[in-house]
Amino acid sequence: MADVNRGSNPLFLRDEDLREGIELLFFAYRDFTARPDAILADYGFGRAHHRVIYFVGRHPGITVKELLAILKITKQSLARVLRQLVTKGFIEQRQGEQDRRQRLLYLTPKGEELETKLTENQRARIARAYREAGADAVAGYRSVLAGMVDDEDRERLNRPRPAS
Amino acid sequence: MADVNRGSNPLFLRDEDLREGIELLFFAYRDFTARPDAILADYGFGRAHHRVIYFVGRHPGITVKELLAILKITKQSLARVLRQLVTKGFIEQRQGEQDRRQRLLYLTPKGEELETKLTENQRARIARAYREAGADAVAGYRSVLAGMVDDEDRERLNRPRPAS
DNA sequence: TCATATATGTCAACATGGCTGACGTAAATC
Protein backbone atom coordinates (compact mmCIF):
# COMPACT_ATOMS: atom_id res chain seq x y z
CA MET A 1 0.00 0.00 0.00
CA ALA A 2 2.83 2.36 0.84
CA ASP A 3 4.96 3.92 -1.85
CA VAL A 4 7.51 1.55 -3.25
CA ASN A 5 11.21 2.17 -3.45
CA ARG A 6 12.03 1.71 -7.09
CA GLY A 7 15.63 0.66 -6.59
CA SER A 8 15.08 -2.11 -4.12
CA ASN A 9 12.05 -3.69 -5.75
CA PRO A 10 11.78 -2.67 -9.35
CA LEU A 11 9.80 -5.78 -10.26
CA PHE A 12 6.80 -4.37 -8.55
CA LEU A 13 5.98 -2.52 -11.69
CA ARG A 14 4.17 0.71 -11.20
CA ASP A 15 2.43 2.41 -14.06
CA GLU A 16 5.07 5.14 -13.77
CA ASP A 17 7.85 2.63 -14.32
CA LEU A 18 6.23 1.16 -17.38
CA ARG A 19 5.55 4.56 -18.85
CA GLU A 20 9.14 5.53 -18.33
CA GLY A 21 10.19 2.42 -20.21
CA ILE A 22 7.90 3.29 -23.07
CA GLU A 23 9.12 6.85 -23.24
CA LEU A 24 12.76 5.86 -23.16
CA LEU A 25 12.17 3.79 -26.23
CA PHE A 26 10.33 6.60 -27.97
CA PHE A 27 12.90 9.29 -27.24
CA ALA A 28 15.87 7.08 -27.99
CA TYR A 29 14.42 6.01 -31.31
CA ARG A 30 13.49 9.56 -32.20
CA ASP A 31 16.99 10.87 -31.55
CA PHE A 32 18.63 7.80 -33.00
CA THR A 33 17.12 8.33 -36.41
CA ALA A 34 17.35 12.11 -36.64
CA ARG A 35 20.89 12.42 -37.99
CA PRO A 36 20.72 9.68 -40.63
CA ASP A 37 17.41 11.12 -41.80
CA ALA A 38 19.07 14.46 -42.39
CA ILE A 39 21.88 12.87 -44.40
CA LEU A 40 19.45 10.81 -46.45
CA ALA A 41 17.56 13.94 -47.42
CA ASP A 42 20.65 15.12 -49.30
CA TYR A 43 20.40 12.04 -51.49
CA GLY A 44 16.67 12.29 -52.02
CA PHE A 45 16.29 9.19 -49.88
CA GLY A 46 14.32 8.48 -46.72
CA ARG A 47 14.51 6.25 -43.70
CA ALA A 48 13.31 3.25 -45.68
CA HIS A 49 16.41 3.47 -47.86
CA HIS A 50 18.60 3.43 -44.80
CA ARG A 51 16.96 0.29 -43.51
CA VAL A 52 17.51 -1.50 -46.80
CA ILE A 53 21.10 -0.34 -47.09
CA TYR A 54 21.73 -1.31 -43.51
CA PHE A 55 20.40 -4.86 -43.73
CA VAL A 56 21.94 -5.56 -47.12
CA GLY A 57 25.25 -4.42 -45.70
CA ARG A 58 24.72 -6.59 -42.69
CA HIS A 59 23.76 -9.66 -44.70
CA PRO A 60 25.49 -9.52 -48.08
CA GLY A 61 23.69 -11.75 -50.56
CA ILE A 62 20.42 -11.53 -48.66
CA THR A 63 17.37 -12.42 -50.71
CA VAL A 64 14.36 -10.20 -51.22
CA LYS A 65 12.24 -12.64 -49.25
CA GLU A 66 14.55 -12.51 -46.26
CA LEU A 67 14.67 -8.75 -46.38
CA LEU A 68 10.89 -8.60 -46.43
CA ALA A 69 10.76 -10.81 -43.35
CA ILE A 70 13.09 -8.47 -41.50
CA LEU A 71 11.41 -5.24 -42.48
CA LYS A 72 7.85 -6.54 -42.29
CA ILE A 73 6.61 -4.36 -45.10
CA THR A 74 4.94 -5.32 -48.36
CA LYS A 75 7.01 -6.29 -51.36
CA GLN A 76 5.56 -3.33 -53.23
CA SER A 77 6.89 -0.93 -50.63
CA LEU A 78 10.26 -2.60 -50.68
CA ALA A 79 10.36 -2.74 -54.48
CA ARG A 80 9.99 0.99 -54.80
CA VAL A 81 12.89 1.71 -52.49
CA LEU A 82 15.03 -1.09 -53.86
CA ARG A 83 14.54 0.03 -57.44
CA GLN A 84 15.82 3.49 -56.60
CA LEU A 85 18.84 2.10 -54.80
CA VAL A 86 19.71 -0.21 -57.69
CA THR A 87 19.13 2.45 -60.32
CA LYS A 88 21.31 4.92 -58.51
CA GLY A 89 24.06 2.36 -58.06
CA PHE A 90 24.01 1.75 -54.32
CA ILE A 91 22.89 -1.87 -54.50
CA GLU A 92 23.49 -4.59 -57.04
CA GLN A 93 21.54 -7.76 -57.65
CA ARG A 94 22.93 -11.13 -58.67
CA GLN A 95 20.98 -14.17 -59.63
CA GLY A 96 20.99 -16.96 -57.04
CA GLU A 97 23.11 -19.97 -57.91
CA GLN A 98 21.15 -22.74 -56.22
CA ASP A 99 17.84 -21.05 -56.84
CA ARG A 100 17.91 -18.87 -59.90
CA ARG A 101 14.63 -17.19 -59.03
CA GLN A 102 16.36 -15.37 -56.23
CA ARG A 103 17.95 -11.95 -56.56
CA LEU A 104 20.78 -11.79 -54.10
CA LEU A 105 21.44 -8.28 -52.88
CA TYR A 106 24.83 -6.68 -52.33
CA LEU A 107 26.07 -3.20 -51.59
CA THR A 108 28.23 -1.64 -54.26
CA PRO A 109 31.32 0.27 -53.05
CA LYS A 110 29.21 3.40 -53.37
CA GLY A 111 26.54 1.70 -51.28
CA GLU A 112 29.05 0.72 -48.63
CA GLU A 113 30.28 4.25 -48.46
CA LEU A 114 26.79 5.55 -47.83
CA GLU A 115 26.09 2.81 -45.32
CA THR A 116 29.11 3.81 -43.31
CA LYS A 117 28.19 7.45 -43.45
CA LEU A 118 24.65 6.78 -42.31
CA THR A 119 25.35 4.33 -39.56
CA GLU A 120 28.44 6.11 -38.27
CA ASN A 121 26.44 8.43 -36.07
CA GLN A 122 24.30 5.61 -34.74
CA ARG A 123 27.32 3.50 -33.91
CA ALA A 124 28.92 6.41 -32.11
CA ARG A 125 25.75 7.10 -30.20
CA ILE A 126 25.41 3.48 -29.09
CA ALA A 127 29.09 3.25 -28.26
CA ARG A 128 28.94 6.34 -26.11
CA ALA A 129 25.85 5.16 -24.28
CA TYR A 130 27.43 1.75 -23.74
CA ARG A 131 30.62 3.22 -22.37
CA GLU A 132 28.84 5.62 -20.07
CA ALA A 133 26.49 2.99 -18.74
CA GLY A 134 29.04 0.24 -18.27
CA ALA A 135 29.24 -3.45 -19.04
CA ASP A 136 26.48 -4.67 -16.74
CA ALA A 137 24.08 -2.08 -18.05
CA VAL A 138 24.82 -3.15 -21.59
CA ALA A 139 23.88 -6.71 -20.74
CA GLY A 140 20.66 -5.42 -19.24
CA TYR A 141 19.87 -3.30 -22.26
CA ARG A 142 20.35 -6.30 -24.47
CA SER A 143 18.23 -8.68 -22.47
CA VAL A 144 15.32 -6.31 -21.94
CA LEU A 145 15.15 -5.29 -25.58
CA ALA A 146 15.50 -8.88 -26.73
CA GLY A 147 12.56 -9.72 -24.50
CA MET A 148 10.46 -7.15 -26.30
CA VAL A 149 11.10 -8.57 -29.74
CA ASP A 150 8.62 -11.10 -31.11
CA ASP A 151 9.82 -14.69 -30.80
CA GLU A 152 10.26 -15.22 -34.52
CA ASP A 153 12.99 -12.61 -34.71
CA ARG A 154 14.64 -13.09 -31.37
CA GLU A 155 16.87 -15.78 -32.83
CA ARG A 156 17.81 -13.62 -35.77
CA LEU A 157 19.57 -11.18 -33.50
CA ASN A 158 23.26 -11.51 -33.19
CA ARG A 159 23.53 -14.02 -35.99
CA PRO A 160 25.52 -12.66 -38.92
CA ARG A 161 23.35 -14.42 -41.51
CA PRO A 162 19.68 -15.42 -41.31
CA ALA A 163 18.88 -19.02 -42.18
CA SER A 164 18.52 -19.33 -45.93
CA MET B 1 44.34 -8.98 -32.34
CA ALA B 2 42.72 -12.19 -31.20
CA ASP B 3 38.98 -12.55 -30.96
CA VAL B 4 37.51 -10.92 -27.91
CA ASN B 5 35.30 -12.58 -25.36
CA ARG B 6 32.20 -10.45 -25.29
CA GLY B 7 31.20 -11.29 -21.71
CA SER B 8 34.43 -10.45 -20.00
CA ASN B 9 35.22 -7.24 -21.82
CA PRO B 10 32.13 -5.81 -23.44
CA LEU B 11 33.53 -2.30 -23.44
CA PHE B 12 35.88 -3.21 -26.16
CA LEU B 13 33.15 -2.49 -28.66
CA ARG B 14 33.34 -4.52 -31.80
CA ASP B 15 31.38 -3.53 -34.85
CA GLU B 16 29.28 -6.63 -34.25
CA ASP B 17 28.33 -5.45 -30.79
CA LEU B 18 27.28 -2.05 -32.00
CA ARG B 19 25.27 -3.49 -34.85
CA GLU B 20 23.49 -5.78 -32.46
CA GLY B 21 22.60 -2.79 -30.32
CA ILE B 22 21.23 -0.99 -33.35
CA GLU B 23 19.20 -3.96 -34.47
CA LEU B 24 17.76 -4.56 -31.03
CA LEU B 25 16.39 -1.07 -31.09
CA PHE B 26 15.00 -1.50 -34.57
CA PHE B 27 13.28 -4.83 -33.91
CA ALA B 28 11.96 -3.82 -30.51
CA TYR B 29 10.49 -0.62 -31.87
CA ARG B 30 9.01 -2.41 -34.85
CA ASP B 31 7.26 -4.99 -32.69
CA PHE B 32 6.37 -2.49 -30.02
CA THR B 33 4.28 -0.38 -32.37
CA ALA B 34 2.63 -3.14 -34.39
CA ARG B 35 -0.35 -3.86 -32.15
CA PRO B 36 -1.33 -0.27 -31.39
CA ASP B 37 -1.07 0.50 -35.09
CA ALA B 38 -3.60 -2.23 -35.83
CA ILE B 39 -6.02 -0.90 -33.22
CA LEU B 40 -5.65 2.65 -34.48
CA ALA B 41 -6.58 1.55 -37.97
CA ASP B 42 -10.06 0.66 -36.69
CA TYR B 43 -10.53 4.29 -35.70
CA GLY B 44 -9.12 5.74 -38.88
CA PHE B 45 -6.14 6.95 -36.91
CA GLY B 46 -2.41 6.38 -37.24
CA ARG B 47 0.66 6.23 -35.09
CA ALA B 48 0.80 10.00 -34.81
CA HIS B 49 -2.56 10.00 -33.06
CA HIS B 50 -1.28 7.51 -30.55
CA ARG B 51 1.69 9.68 -29.71
CA VAL B 52 -0.52 12.68 -29.10
CA ILE B 53 -3.00 10.71 -27.01
CA TYR B 54 -0.17 9.16 -25.06
CA PHE B 55 1.59 12.38 -24.13
CA VAL B 56 -1.59 14.29 -23.40
CA GLY B 57 -2.59 11.44 -21.09
CA ARG B 58 0.81 11.53 -19.51
CA HIS B 59 0.82 15.30 -19.01
CA PRO B 60 -2.75 16.52 -18.59
CA GLY B 61 -2.98 20.22 -19.37
CA ILE B 62 0.10 20.14 -21.57
CA THR B 63 0.38 23.05 -23.97
CA VAL B 64 0.74 22.78 -27.71
CA LYS B 65 4.22 24.19 -27.49
CA GLU B 66 5.33 21.57 -24.98
CA LEU B 67 3.84 18.82 -27.07
CA LEU B 68 5.69 20.08 -30.11
CA ALA B 69 8.94 20.01 -28.17
CA ILE B 70 8.37 16.39 -27.22
CA LEU B 71 7.31 15.14 -30.61
CA LYS B 72 9.76 17.27 -32.59
CA ILE B 73 7.43 17.72 -35.51
CA THR B 74 6.06 20.88 -37.08
CA LYS B 75 2.99 22.57 -35.70
CA GLN B 76 1.24 21.96 -39.01
CA SER B 77 1.75 18.22 -38.68
CA LEU B 78 0.56 18.28 -35.10
CA ALA B 79 -2.40 20.50 -35.91
CA ARG B 80 -3.77 18.03 -38.42
CA VAL B 81 -3.73 15.18 -35.96
CA LEU B 82 -4.91 17.28 -33.04
CA ARG B 83 -7.85 18.66 -34.97
CA GLN B 84 -9.09 15.17 -35.72
CA LEU B 85 -8.74 14.10 -32.12
CA VAL B 86 -10.61 17.15 -30.86
CA THR B 87 -13.32 16.90 -33.50
CA LYS B 88 -13.93 13.25 -32.75
CA GLY B 89 -14.06 13.90 -29.02
CA PHE B 90 -10.88 12.24 -27.76
CA ILE B 91 -9.16 15.42 -26.63
CA GLU B 92 -10.49 18.67 -25.25
CA GLN B 93 -8.85 22.08 -25.11
CA ARG B 94 -9.16 24.65 -22.36
CA GLN B 95 -7.83 28.17 -22.41
CA GLY B 96 -4.82 28.74 -20.18
CA GLU B 97 -5.50 30.71 -17.00
CA GLN B 98 -2.19 32.48 -16.51
CA ASP B 99 -1.56 32.78 -20.23
CA ARG B 100 -4.77 32.88 -22.16
CA ARG B 101 -3.02 32.30 -25.47
CA GLN B 102 -2.37 28.74 -24.47
CA ARG B 103 -4.66 25.84 -25.26
CA LEU B 104 -4.25 23.28 -22.51
CA LEU B 105 -4.88 19.76 -23.70
CA TYR B 106 -6.76 17.05 -21.81
CA LEU B 107 -8.04 13.61 -22.66
CA THR B 108 -11.80 13.21 -22.51
CA PRO B 109 -13.12 10.02 -20.88
CA LYS B 110 -13.40 8.63 -24.40
CA GLY B 111 -9.79 9.64 -24.97
CA GLU B 112 -8.66 7.98 -21.79
CA GLU B 113 -10.41 4.82 -22.79
CA LEU B 114 -8.60 4.74 -26.11
CA GLU B 115 -5.30 5.60 -24.46
CA THR B 116 -5.64 2.63 -22.14
CA LYS B 117 -6.58 0.34 -24.97
CA LEU B 118 -3.63 1.44 -27.07
CA THR B 119 -0.96 1.45 -24.45
CA GLU B 120 -2.17 -1.71 -22.71
CA ASN B 121 -0.26 -3.96 -25.04
CA GLN B 122 2.87 -1.88 -24.79
CA ARG B 123 2.76 -1.86 -21.02
CA ALA B 124 2.28 -5.61 -20.97
CA ARG B 125 5.16 -6.08 -23.36
CA ILE B 126 7.49 -3.93 -21.29
CA ALA B 127 6.33 -5.53 -18.06
CA ARG B 128 7.00 -9.01 -19.40
CA ALA B 129 10.44 -8.06 -20.70
CA TYR B 130 11.26 -6.41 -17.37
CA ARG B 131 10.18 -9.42 -15.37
CA GLU B 132 12.03 -11.88 -17.54
CA ALA B 133 15.20 -9.84 -17.55
CA GLY B 134 15.26 -9.00 -13.86
CA ALA B 135 15.85 -5.91 -11.79
CA ASP B 136 19.49 -5.32 -12.69
CA ALA B 137 18.78 -5.64 -16.36
CA VAL B 138 16.01 -3.08 -16.07
CA ALA B 139 18.42 -0.61 -14.56
CA GLY B 140 20.80 -1.27 -17.44
CA TYR B 141 18.08 -0.84 -20.02
CA ARG B 142 17.17 2.49 -18.49
CA SER B 143 20.66 3.85 -18.27
CA VAL B 144 21.73 2.84 -21.78
CA LEU B 145 18.61 4.22 -23.42
CA ALA B 146 18.80 7.41 -21.37
CA GLY B 147 22.35 7.80 -22.64
CA MET B 148 21.12 7.67 -26.19
CA VAL B 149 18.61 10.47 -25.75
CA ASP B 150 19.72 14.00 -26.59
CA ASP B 151 20.61 16.06 -23.53
CA GLU B 152 17.68 18.42 -23.82
CA ASP B 153 15.20 15.62 -23.22
CA ARG B 154 17.13 13.49 -20.80
CA GLU B 155 15.81 15.51 -17.90
CA ARG B 156 12.26 15.26 -19.11
CA LEU B 157 12.28 11.53 -18.56
CA ASN B 158 10.74 10.27 -15.38
CA ARG B 159 9.30 13.62 -14.45
CA PRO B 160 5.52 13.60 -14.42
CA ARG B 161 5.24 17.14 -15.73
CA PRO B 162 7.62 19.09 -17.97
CA ALA B 163 8.61 22.53 -16.74
CA SER B 164 5.95 24.99 -17.76
C1' DT C 1 5.65 -34.52 -67.67
C1' DC C 2 2.43 -31.58 -65.92
C1' DA C 3 0.43 -29.08 -62.22
C1' DT C 4 1.36 -26.29 -58.54
C1' DA C 5 3.94 -23.51 -55.48
C1' DT C 6 7.43 -20.08 -54.87
C1' DA C 7 10.46 -15.84 -55.71
C1' DT C 8 10.22 -11.83 -57.74
C1' DG C 9 8.53 -7.83 -60.33
C1' DT C 10 5.08 -4.36 -61.81
C1' DC C 11 1.07 -1.15 -62.36
C1' DA C 12 -2.41 1.56 -60.15
C1' DA C 13 -4.63 3.84 -56.50
C1' DC C 14 -4.93 5.32 -51.86
C1' DA C 15 -3.81 7.03 -46.87
C1' DT C 16 -0.75 8.67 -43.23
C1' DG C 17 2.24 11.81 -41.67
C1' DG C 18 6.24 14.21 -42.25
C1' DC C 19 7.75 18.83 -44.62
C1' DT C 20 7.93 24.10 -46.39
C1' DG C 21 5.93 28.56 -47.08
C1' DA C 22 2.74 32.03 -46.23
C1' DC C 23 -0.51 34.39 -43.62
C1' DG C 24 -3.68 35.66 -39.59
C1' DT C 25 -5.15 36.55 -34.67
C1' DA C 26 -5.03 37.22 -29.88
C1' DA C 27 -2.53 37.91 -25.91
C1' DA C 28 1.72 38.79 -23.35
C1' DT C 29 5.76 41.54 -22.74
C1' DC C 30 9.13 45.20 -23.12
Added chain:
DNA sequence: GATTTACGTCAGCCATGTTGACATATATGA
Protein backbone atom coordinates in the same frame (compact mmCIF):
# COMPACT_ATOMS: atom_id res chain seq x y z
C1' DG D 1 2.65 51.20 -28.62
C1' DA D 2 5.79 47.99 -30.84
C1' DT D 3 7.27 43.50 -30.69
C1' DT D 4 7.22 38.83 -29.49
C1' DT D 5 4.86 34.68 -28.51
C1' DA D 6 1.22 30.93 -28.78
C1' DC D 7 -1.59 29.12 -31.75
C1' DG D 8 -4.29 28.27 -36.00
C1' DT D 9 -4.96 27.59 -41.04
C1' DC D 10 -4.56 26.95 -46.09
C1' DA D 11 -2.06 24.87 -49.79
C1' DG D 12 0.99 21.81 -51.77
C1' DC D 13 4.81 18.42 -51.83
C1' DC D 14 7.13 14.02 -50.69
C1' DA D 15 8.24 9.48 -48.48
C1' DT D 16 6.42 5.36 -47.28
C1' DG D 17 3.16 2.46 -45.88
C1' DT D 18 -1.21 -0.09 -47.72
C1' DT D 19 -4.48 -3.26 -50.99
C1' DG D 20 -5.51 -5.56 -55.23
C1' DA D 21 -4.47 -7.48 -59.52
C1' DC D 22 -1.58 -9.53 -62.73
C1' DA D 23 2.92 -11.44 -65.02
C1' DT D 24 7.14 -14.31 -65.34
C1' DA D 25 10.60 -17.52 -64.33
C1' DT D 26 11.99 -21.27 -61.77
C1' DA D 27 11.61 -25.02 -58.46
C1' DT D 28 9.19 -28.92 -56.81
C1' DG D 29 6.19 -32.75 -56.25
C1' DA D 30 2.49 -36.04 -57.93
